[in-house]
Amino acid sequence: MTMIKMKYQAHIEFNMSKRLRKLKMKQIKVTALLMTMASLVAILLIYYLNWPIQRNAISSSTKDYVASLPMVHVPLRQIYNDVSNESSEIFYERRQEQMLDTPGCKIPMAMVNYFQYLNNSKSKHSSCSKRGIFLYKTGVDKIRVYIKNNIMKRHTKRFEDFKCCYRFLLVPKKLIYERMKLRYTNCKTLYHGLILDLETDFINVKCFQNISNNVSQEIYEDWFAFIKKINKTKVLRKDCQHNYNVLMIGLDSMSLPRLAQTMTRTIDHLYENFWLLFKGYHKVEDNTFPNLMAVLTGKNLTAITNLCTNRMDRCNELMIWSDFKRDGYITAYGEDYLRLPDTFTNRYAYNNSPTDHYLRPFFLQGEVDKFNKSLVCSGKEASGKHLLDYALDFANTYKREKFFGLFWMNSFSHNMNSRPQDADKMFEDFFNKLKYTGALFNTFVIFFSDHGIRFGEHRWRTNAYYDDRMPFLYMSVPNVFAEKLPLKLNSLAINQNRLITPYDLYSTLVEIKNISGCRNHTKTLPECCPGCQSLFEIVTENRTCSNVNIHEKWCSCHDLNPLPPNDKEGNKSAVIAVTHINNMIKTIETMPCWGCMKLSLRNIIRIHFYYSRAKENLYYVVAFAVTPGNVLYEATIERNNKTMDVIGPISIISPYRGLGKCTFKFKDRLFCMCQKKGKC
The missing domain is CATH 3.40.720.10 (Alkaline Phosphatase, subunit A)
Structure with a gap:
C-alpha cells in the first residue's frame, strides 16, 4: 500500500508540475502579446505625431539642384485623374x-x-485572325516552325489534309518599291518542327488544299518579319568605353x-x-x-x-x-x-x-x-x-x-x-x-x-x-x-x-x-534653332516659344480667355479668317472645267483671346464653320493697334471628307469646295 501511495503521490506531483509549466507558457505568451501590441501602439503614435511634418517636407520645393539627389517621379495618375466614371x-x-x-x-x-x-x-474586334502557323527565332539565323492543326482545320474543307510552303521576300538595295512587283524565292515545303535558315528579313507562308485532281486552292497565308543579322565591315574603335x-x-x-x-x-x-x-x-x-x-x-x-x-x-x-x-x-x-x-x-x-x-x-x-x-x-x-x-x-x-x-x-x-x-x-x-x-x-x-x-x-x-x-x-x-x-x-x-x-x-x-x-x-x-540645345545640359526656365523657333500659331504658353460668340471684335476676326481663305482660293490650280467655290461664314464655334508676353499685341483664336461644305477651321488672328491679320496657317479641324479632289496639290484640297464650270 505504501508503494501504491508513493506512486500516486509522484503521479500527482508530475501532473502539477506539468500544469505549472503550461501556466507559465501561457503567461509568457500573454506577456509577449501585450508587449507586441504596446509596440504597435507606440509606432502608430510616433507615425501620427510625425506625419504632418513628413507631408510638408514632401510638398516643399527647392531651387537648388544637387547632382547626387535622386530623381522624383510623379505618377501620371496624380496628374491625370481617371475621369471615366465622371460626367x-x-x-x-x-x-x-x-x-x-x-x-x-x-x-x-x-x-x-x-x-x-x-x-x-475591350473591343470585340481586337485581333486580325487566328494564327495557325507560328515561326520562332531560335538563334541568330535559325527559325523553328510550329503548326496548330486544330486551328488549321478551321481553314480546310471537311478536315482534309493540307500542304504548306514558305518563301522569302527579296529586297534589293536598288528598288523603287511602289513601281515594281515584289519578288520572292521559290516556295519550299513547310511542316511542323522544321528548322529553316533565315535568308532575308521577311517570310511569306502559304497553305493549299486539293479540291480535285491536280487542282489546289490556297486556304491560308501569313507574314513574318525577323532580323537577318548583317556582319559589319567597318572596324569599331576598341579604345572607346x-x-x-x-x-x-x-x-x-x-x-x-x-x-x-x-x-x-x-x-x-x-x-x-x-x-x-x-x-x-x-x-x-x-x-x-x-x-x-x-x-x-x-x-x-x-x-x-x-x-x-x-x-x-x-x-x-x-x-x-x-x-x-x-x-x-x-x-x-x-x-x-x-x-x-x-x-x-x-x-x-x-x-x-x-x-x-x-x-x-x-x-x-x-x-x-x-x-x-x-x-x-x-x-x-x-x-x-x-x-x-x-x-x-x-x-x-x-x-x-x-x-x-x-x-x-x-x-x-x-x-x-x-x-x-x-x-x-x-x-x-x-x-x-x-x-x-x-x-x-x-x-x-x-x-x-x-x-x-x-x-x-x-x-x-x-x-x-x-x-x-x-x-x-x-x-x-x-x-x-x-x-x-x-x-x-x-x-x-x-x-x-x-x-x-x-x-x-x-x-x-x-x-x-x-x-x-x-x-x-x-x-x-540645329541651324534653324540657335536657342535649342542638348537635354544633357540644363535648359533655362526663362525659355519662351520665340527662343526655340516655335511660331506664335503653335505656341501654347498662355491661357485662352473665352469671348461670347456675339462679341463684335471676335466676330470680326472670324470674318478676316474667311476672307483670308477666299484670297487663297483664287490662287489654287484646279483641273480643267473645275473651280473652287467662294466660302461664307456659317457660324462661330468658339472665340478666345490672349495677350503677348509684353502685353503689346492681342491674339484671337477662333474656330468657325463655313458654307458650302460645312467644314470647320481654326485660325489665330493678331491685333496690333487697329489692324488685324491672320498669322500662321489656318488649320482644318473637322474630319477630312475627300473634298477638293479637283485640285492638283493635296494642301489645296483642304480649302477648295469643287464646282464644275457650266460652259465646259
Missing part, C-alpha cells in the same frame, strides 16, 4: 492646373476627355493626355521603371512630317522642302541615322499603315532603303483596314504588332554591337476611330521583353509622338487647342550612363519640367553619338 460637366469644372509652370512658359492643364469619344471596354545604342519608338497623333487615359498599363510600366517624362515637350509645326524631321535632321520644313522635295534619297545623308551609320552603327527604320500620306511618301518617298533594315517592303505586300479603320492587319497579325516584334528582334540581335533604330506606329492612334487602348498591353509586353533581353544595359530608349489628334469633334473644345500641341516624350537612360555621367543625368531630370522641342531631341541624339565616339566635340546646334 463631362464635373470634368470641365475642375480647377485648372499647370502642365508646365516656368517663368518663360505656363501651359495650363487642359485635357480632352477621351472617354467621352471612345468606349474604353562609352558606346550607347538608341532605340526610338514613335506613336502618331498621341498627346500626353490621350496616352495617360488610354494606355494606363504602359504608363504604369514606365513609371515603375523610372523612365523620364518631359511634360513640356512641344510640337514646332502642324503635322507629322515637319515635327519628325526636326528630330531626325534638326531642320525646319522650309529647309527640308528646298533640299529634299522629290530627292529624298539624296537627302538621306542629312538624317541622324546616317550620322550613326558613319560611326559604325547598324541602322533600322520601320513604319506601318503605309496608305497614310504623313511621312516618307509622295514627294518625300525613298526609292532605296535608307537604313540597313527597312520595314516598308514588308507592309507593301498588303495592309487591310478592318472594323471602321480601328484595326490595320498584315496577314494574321496587326501591323503594329509586327512593327514592335521587329523592333524587339532588332535590339536583341545587335545588343552586343552598336545600333540605332526608329520604329513609327500609325495604325493604333492616327485618328479618332483608332483604339490605342487595344495596343496598351502590346506595348507593356514589348517594354517588359525589351527589359529582359539585356539590351537596355547600354541603350537609350525614346518613346515619343509628334502631336495630338488634329481633326474630329473633340477639336471643337478649347482643351483640344492644347492637346494638339502637346505630344509626349519619355526616355529610358541606361544605368551605365547614369553611373559614368551623373551630371548629364541630373540635367535630364531637371529638364523634365522645361519647355522642350524636337530640335532639342535632335541635339541630344547628336551628343549621344559623339559621346559614343569619344569625341571632344563642340556643341552641335
Whole structure:
C-alpha cells in the first residue's frame, strides 16, 4: 500500500508540475502579446505625431539642384485623374492646373476627355485572325516552325489534309518599291518542327488544299518579319568605353493626355521603371512630317522642302541615322499603315532603303483596314504588332554591337476611330521583353509622338487647342550612363519640367553619338534653332516659344480667355479668317472645267483671346464653320493697334471628307469646295 501511495503521490506531483509549466507558457505568451501590441501602439503614435511634418517636407520645393539627389517621379495618375466614371460637366469644372509652370512658359492643364469619344471596354474586334502557323527565332539565323492543326482545320474543307510552303521576300538595295512587283524565292515545303535558315528579313507562308485532281486552292497565308543579322565591315574603335545604342519608338497623333487615359498599363510600366517624362515637350509645326524631321535632321520644313522635295534619297545623308551609320552603327527604320500620306511618301518617298533594315517592303505586300479603320492587319497579325516584334528582334540581335533604330506606329492612334487602348498591353509586353533581353544595359530608349489628334469633334473644345500641341516624350537612360555621367543625368531630370522641342531631341541624339565616339566635340546646334540645345545640359526656365523657333500659331504658353460668340471684335476676326481663305482660293490650280467655290461664314464655334508676353499685341483664336461644305477651321488672328491679320496657317479641324479632289496639290484640297464650270 505504501508503494501504491508513493506512486500516486509522484503521479500527482508530475501532473502539477506539468500544469505549472503550461501556466507559465501561457503567461509568457500573454506577456509577449501585450508587449507586441504596446509596440504597435507606440509606432502608430510616433507615425501620427510625425506625419504632418513628413507631408510638408514632401510638398516643399527647392531651387537648388544637387547632382547626387535622386530623381522624383510623379505618377501620371496624380496628374491625370481617371475621369471615366465622371460626367463631362464635373470634368470641365475642375480647377485648372499647370502642365508646365516656368517663368518663360505656363501651359495650363487642359485635357480632352477621351472617354467621352471612345468606349474604353475591350473591343470585340481586337485581333486580325487566328494564327495557325507560328515561326520562332531560335538563334541568330535559325527559325523553328510550329503548326496548330486544330486551328488549321478551321481553314480546310471537311478536315482534309493540307500542304504548306514558305518563301522569302527579296529586297534589293536598288528598288523603287511602289513601281515594281515584289519578288520572292521559290516556295519550299513547310511542316511542323522544321528548322529553316533565315535568308532575308521577311517570310511569306502559304497553305493549299486539293479540291480535285491536280487542282489546289490556297486556304491560308501569313507574314513574318525577323532580323537577318548583317556582319559589319567597318572596324569599331576598341579604345572607346562609352558606346550607347538608341532605340526610338514613335506613336502618331498621341498627346500626353490621350496616352495617360488610354494606355494606363504602359504608363504604369514606365513609371515603375523610372523612365523620364518631359511634360513640356512641344510640337514646332502642324503635322507629322515637319515635327519628325526636326528630330531626325534638326531642320525646319522650309529647309527640308528646298533640299529634299522629290530627292529624298539624296537627302538621306542629312538624317541622324546616317550620322550613326558613319560611326559604325547598324541602322533600322520601320513604319506601318503605309496608305497614310504623313511621312516618307509622295514627294518625300525613298526609292532605296535608307537604313540597313527597312520595314516598308514588308507592309507593301498588303495592309487591310478592318472594323471602321480601328484595326490595320498584315496577314494574321496587326501591323503594329509586327512593327514592335521587329523592333524587339532588332535590339536583341545587335545588343552586343552598336545600333540605332526608329520604329513609327500609325495604325493604333492616327485618328479618332483608332483604339490605342487595344495596343496598351502590346506595348507593356514589348517594354517588359525589351527589359529582359539585356539590351537596355547600354541603350537609350525614346518613346515619343509628334502631336495630338488634329481633326474630329473633340477639336471643337478649347482643351483640344492644347492637346494638339502637346505630344509626349519619355526616355529610358541606361544605368551605365547614369553611373559614368551623373551630371548629364541630373540635367535630364531637371529638364523634365522645361519647355522642350524636337530640335532639342535632335541635339541630344547628336551628343549621344559623339559621346559614343569619344569625341571632344563642340556643341552641335540645329541651324534653324540657335536657342535649342542638348537635354544633357540644363535648359533655362526663362525659355519662351520665340527662343526655340516655335511660331506664335503653335505656341501654347498662355491661357485662352473665352469671348461670347456675339462679341463684335471676335466676330470680326472670324470674318478676316474667311476672307483670308477666299484670297487663297483664287490662287489654287484646279483641273480643267473645275473651280473652287467662294466660302461664307456659317457660324462661330468658339472665340478666345490672349495677350503677348509684353502685353503689346492681342491674339484671337477662333474656330468657325463655313458654307458650302460645312467644314470647320481654326485660325489665330493678331491685333496690333487697329489692324488685324491672320498669322500662321489656318488649320482644318473637322474630319477630312475627300473634298477638293479637283485640285492638283493635296494642301489645296483642304480649302477648295469643287464646282464644275457650266460652259465646259
